[in-house]
Amino acid sequence: xxxxxxxxxxxxxxxxxxxxxxxxxxxxxxxxxxxxxxxxxxxxxxxxxxxxxxxxxxxxxxxxxxxxxxxxxxxxxxxxxxxxxxxxxxxxxxxxxxxxxxxxxxxxxxxxxxxxxxxxxxxxxxxxxxxxxxxxxxxxxxxxxxxxxxxxxxxxxxxxxxxxxxxxxxxxxxxxxxxxxxxxxxxxxxxxxxxxxxxxxxxxxxxxxxxxxxxxxxxxxxxxxxxxxxxxxxxxxxxxxxxxxxxxxxxxxxxxxxxxxxxxxxxxxxxxxxxxxxxxxxxxxxxxxxxxxxxxxxxxxxxxxxxxxxxxxxxxxxxxxxxxxxxxxxxxxxxxxxxxxxxxxxxxxxxxxxxxxxxxxxxxxxxxxxxxxxxxxxxxxxxxxxxxxxxx
Amino acid sequence: xxxxxxxxxxxxxxxxxxxxxxxxxxxxxxxxxxxxxxxxxxxxxxxxxxxxxxxxxxxxxxxxxxxxxxxxxxxxxxxxxxxxxxxxxxxxxxxxxxxxxxxxxxxxxxxxxxxxxxxxxxxxxxxxxxxxxxxxxxxxxxxxxxxxxxxxxxxxxxxxxxxxxxxxxxxxxxxxxxxxxxxxxxxxxxxxxxxxxxxxxxxxxxxxxxxxxxxxxxxxxxxxxxxxxxxxxxxxxxxxxxxxxxxxxxxxxxxxxxxxxxxxxxxxxxxxxxxxxxxxxxxxxxxxxxxxxxxxxxxxxxxxxxxxxxxxxxxxxxxxxxxxxxxxxxxxxxxxxxxxxxxxxxxxxxxxxxxxxxxxxxxxxxxxxxxxxxxxxxxxxxxxxxxxxxxxxxxxxxxxxxxxxxxxxxxxxxxxxxxxxxxxxxxxxxxxxxxxxxxxxxxxxxxxxxxxxxxxxxxx
Numbered sequence: 001x002x003x004x005x006x007x008x009x010x011x012x013x014x015x016x017x018x019x020x021x022x023x024x025x026x027x028x029x030x031x032x033x034x035x036x037x038x039x040x041x042x043x044x045x046x047x048x049x050x051x052x053x054x055x056x057x058x059x060x061x062x063x064x065x066x067x068x069x070x071x072x073x074x075x076x077x078x079x080x081x082x083x084x085x086x087x088x089x090x091x092x093x094x095x096x097x098x099x100x101x102x103x104x105x106x107x108x109x110x111x112x113x114x115x116x117x118x119x120x121x122x123x124x125x126x127x128x129x130x131x132x133x134x135x136x137x138x139x140x141x142x143x144x145x146x147x148x149x150x151x152x153x154x155x156x157x158x159x160x161x162x163x164x165x166x167x168x169x170x171x172x173x174x175x176x177x178x179x180x181x182x183x184x185x186x187x188x189x190x191x192x193x194x195x196x197x198x199x200x201x202x203x204x205x206x207x208x209x210x211x212x213x214x215x216x217x218x219x220x221x222x223x224x225x226x227x228x229x230x231x232x233x234x235x236x237x238x239x240x241x242x243x244x245x246x247x248x249x250x251x252x253x254x255x256x257x258x259x260x261x262x263x264x265x266x267x268x269x270x271x272x273x274x275x276x277x278x279x280x281x282x283x284x285x286x287x288x289x290x291x292x293x294x295x296x297x298x299x300x301x302x303x304x305x306x307x308x309x310x311x312x313x314x315x316x317x318x319x320x321x322x323x324x325x326x327x328x329x330x331x332x333x334x335x336x337x338x339x340x341x342x343x344x345x346x347x348x349x350x351x352x353x354x355x356x357x358x359x360x361x362x363x364x365x366x367x368x369x370x371x372x373x374x375x376x377x378x379x380x381x382x383x384x385x386x387x388x389x390x391x392x
Numbered sequence: 393x394x395x396x397x398x399x400x401x402x403x404x405x406x407x408x409x410x411x412x413x414x415x416x417x418x419x420x421x422x423x424x425x426x427x428x429x430x431x432x433x434x435x436x437x438x439x440x441x442x443x444x445x446x447x448x449x450x451x452x453x454x455x456x457x458x459x460x461x462x463x464x465x466x467x468x469x470x471x472x473x474x475x476x477x478x479x480x481x482x483x484x485x486x487x488x489x490x491x492x493x494x495x496x497x498x499x500x501x502x503x504x505x506x507x508x509x510x511x512x513x514x515x516x517x518x519x520x521x522x523x524x525x526x527x528x529x530x531x532x533x534x535x536x537x538x539x540x541x542x543x544x545x546x547x548x549x550x551x552x553x554x555x556x557x558x559x560x561x562x563x564x565x566x567x568x569x570x571x572x573x574x575x576x577x578x579x580x581x582x583x584x585x586x587x588x589x590x591x592x593x594x595x596x597x598x599x600x601x602x603x604x605x606x607x608x609x610x611x612x613x614x615x616x617x618x619x620x621x622x623x624x625x626x627x628x629x630x631x632x633x634x635x636x637x638x639x640x641x642x643x644x645x646x647x648x649x650x651x652x653x654x655x656x657x658x659x660x661x662x663x664x665x666x667x668x669x670x671x672x673x674x675x676x677x678x679x680x681x682x683x684x685x686x687x688x689x690x691x692x693x694x695x696x697x698x699x700x701x702x703x704x705x706x707x708x709x710x711x712x713x714x715x716x717x718x719x720x721x722x723x724x725x726x727x728x729x730x731x732x733x734x735x736x737x738x739x740x741x742x743x744x745x746x747x748x749x750x751x752x753x754x755x756x757x758x759x760x761x762x763x764x765x766x767x768x769x770x771x772x773x774x775x776x777x778x779x780x781x782x783x784x785x786x787x788x789x790x791x792x793x794x795x796x797x798x799x800x801x802x803x804x805x806x807x808x809x810x811x812x813x814x815x816x817x818x819x820x821x822x823x824x825x826x827x828x829x830x831x832x833x834x835x836x837x838x839x840x841x842x843x844x845x846x847x848x849x850x851x852x
Contacts (some may be wrong), residue, residue, distance in 0.1 A: 002501070075489060125720070125791040126720075128722070129719045129789065129790065129791040130791060131792060132720070132791060133720045133721065133722050133723060133791075134722075134723040135723060135753070136723045136724075136734075136758065137722055137723070137730060137731060137732075137752075137843065138734070138738050138755075138813075138835065138843075138845040139755060139758075139812065141814065141835060141836075141845070142787060142790065142794060142798050142800055142814055143800070144787060144789065144790070146637070146785070146787065146789075147785055147787055147800055148696075150785035151783040151784060151785050151800070151802055151812075152783070152823065154784055154785060155782070155824065158783070161721045179745045193691065199788070200788050201787075201789050201790060202785050202786065202789065202790055203785055203786040203787075203788065203797075203819075205785075247763050249812070250802060251754065251802060251810050251811050251812035252591045252753075252763045252810070253802075253810075256783045291809040327717075338522045
């Protein structure tokens with residue numbers, strides 16, 4: 001029996017991709033309409049008391065990310081309480097946690113958590129690559145996003161014999177899942193040959209090891225568990241969550257084969273939920289790069305250290321495997337619009353736990369699912385949320 | 393007071409261009425190898441490397457060096473803290489004195505003589521004289537088939553040693569040889585070669601050389617066109633092997649060439665004459681050695697090697713062939729508070745050691761608390777320059793001003809600190825467990841200002 005004081009009664013997202021014709025505000029509106037439409041018994045918009053807006057790169061990307069106040073106005077909720085939550089790549093996951101705490105505190109009964117990110121209104125060079133010139137002028141110089149994860153791959157390969165094919169197996173699996181997800185940025189399957197032939201972005205990571213730059217938005221509705229039945233007969237409950245931090249720069253890392261922030265966040269979430277890794281049916285984890293997924297599923301306790309690569313190659317994380325990972329296509333195929341990412345992962349798990357994932361549906365045995373993000377300059381923060389169908 | 397040479401060291405940049413490649417582009421013939429600075433090398437990084445090697449060869453602690461006399465025709469800051477940057481990177485005491493000498497290739501000899509004078513006067517007991525140069529020739533100029541780059545450092549001391557600095561002979565005559573104006577990127581070659589030979593080189597340098605008595609057993613002579621030194625050697629019956637070897641290895645390294653030749657000659661006892669010419673002056677200095685000087689024996693190895701590059705690569709490395717497009721500016725401007733706060737710790741490579749748990753946090757300016765235990769009883773330490781590769785990547789996708797491939801290396805330093813720095817070169821030979829050394833390199837030129845930091849270089 002976990003925490004179970006808060007229910008998810010709605011979840012929705014817009015199809016992810018390079019949405020050049022949609023503004024930040026239009027994407028937010030799309031996610032909001034999707035979440036309203038997802039509520040089985042319907043919901044009055046005026047029932048929403050507060051909202052938390054997850055967005056990470058508001059000012060950098062030229063979108064109006066000054067606080068949370070631009071979103072309620074844009075989506076027709078002008079006047080309600082709104083705050084912006086920014087916590088690196090787990091911004092959406094953390095907004096979910098904070099929304100759940102706002103409900104559990106008794107201050108609010110109905111809370112909207114919405115994540116939105118515009119990643120492609122600037123060119124790659126002006127946008128993501130420009131960070132190579134930001135931060136500390138010497139110690140962070142030359143750091144683009146792959147630089148923050150590729151050193152883990154080099155070391156994981158060195159210590160555990162993880163191979164390029166094992167990294168490729170993550171990409172192939174997630175593209176296969178993404179091909180079945182109408183919301184995914186990439187909906188094509190890839191072969192090992194295509195994977196190996198793709199250009200090297202940052203050795204040892206190839207192009208297919210990396211998530212794309214994706215625009216997107218996603219949202220969930222949280223209510224007090226006692227009131228869930230007003231909105232749906234198939235609610236999903238928040239069983240637990242955890243957040244942990246680690247030193248942000250790569251040279252401050254004590255290990256390059258595990259991510260302490262993930263280990264810490266998972267420990268707290270499992271303890272709060274009264275669950276362990278063996279109780280989880282499926283998980284959406286942070287696969288910004290293929291190596292990240294391998295690290296995650298070891299750090300979350302699904303596999304022993306060093307065993308994630310071979311297990312992925314053997315299909316243990318496929319939809320029919322022991323623990324399906326990233327049935328949505330993951331960040332690799334579905335995309336990684338930072339503020340929206342965590343909430344889109346929760347949306348996928350909400351569909352899966354309710355048996356609504358269509359072609360991607362996996363077998364739900366225990367009714368528990370785990371969502372995870374890691375981010376910060378160099379894996380400096382992680383958030384884990386655990387969802388359950390078990391009623392309080 | 394006698395001034396002795398306690399140790400010497402030299403350095404050459406990492407690229408080599410065959411003179412034939414230059415001739416291939418512009419016609420004609422040329423021979424030999426020319427040392428060319430990679431984009432992350434310049435006179436400061438070469439000078440740092442030569443001085444580091446000299447101090448190591450002589451087992452001399454940099455904190456004992458009381459003055460730095462640095463000569464180069466092209467200081468990285470025409471007006472700015474060139475010497476202070478070099479002194480900080482060498483970890484010289486903040487109280488160290490000295491001067492930056494420039495203006496012509498004659499500056500190399502001036503630095504050694506001026507440093508020696510300071511020792512002789514009792515103003516300092518240990519002085520470092522560094523000569524580093526990397527003349528940038530104009531594309532298609534005669535100079536381009538000869539221009540190289542290199543550096544040498546002399547540690548001078550009043551404490552005695554195997555080599556002593558002797559008499560100085562000098563002559564002055566206002567005649568134009570090389571020329572570089574204040575706004576010129578490249579060195580210009582505007583003189584008449586026949587006139588130069590007949591009216592400057594043979595009479596002026598010849599008179600200086602002839603005036604030295606007793607005659608040295610070998611000479612390190614300037615050789616601006618590859619033939620004049622041999623002509624003078626024939627006329628005056630001189631052994632010019634010390635400088636001829638340097639020209640053959642790295643080309644004409646401006647102010648540094650004959651200073652390197654003289655240092656290399658100190659690998660055995662004897663008397664070497666060291667001549668310099670430039671800016672309308674010719675000078676000769678005599679060095680007497682009764683045994684080998686520490687470091688001298690290594691100089692041929694320090695000049696050898698280098699990666700062969702094409703003429704196009706050399707032009708790009710010299711900054712004469714630039715890509716179009718907007719470079720991405722640094723988040724922190726070079727004169728901004730971030731650099732002021734971190735300048736000394738970056739050049740001196742400082743860490744903060746925790747008194748409670750011993751963990752070293754870097755850089756101190758961004759770590760008011762220990763990364764190991766959170767404690768704040770931190771003491772400044774100078775980090776080891778040696779370590780082992782813990783993990784690394786080679787980034788292939790970089791925006792300007794970065795140039796891919798760019799290796800980034802996480803190093804476990806021998807003192808227990810962990811650092812992530814850029815790797816020198818293309819990273820193709822990197823592996824976990826490799827021994828690497830940290831060398832000062834030029835990271836970038838930001839808004840026209842060179843930015844220096846440390847890079848990992850694989851140990852030989």
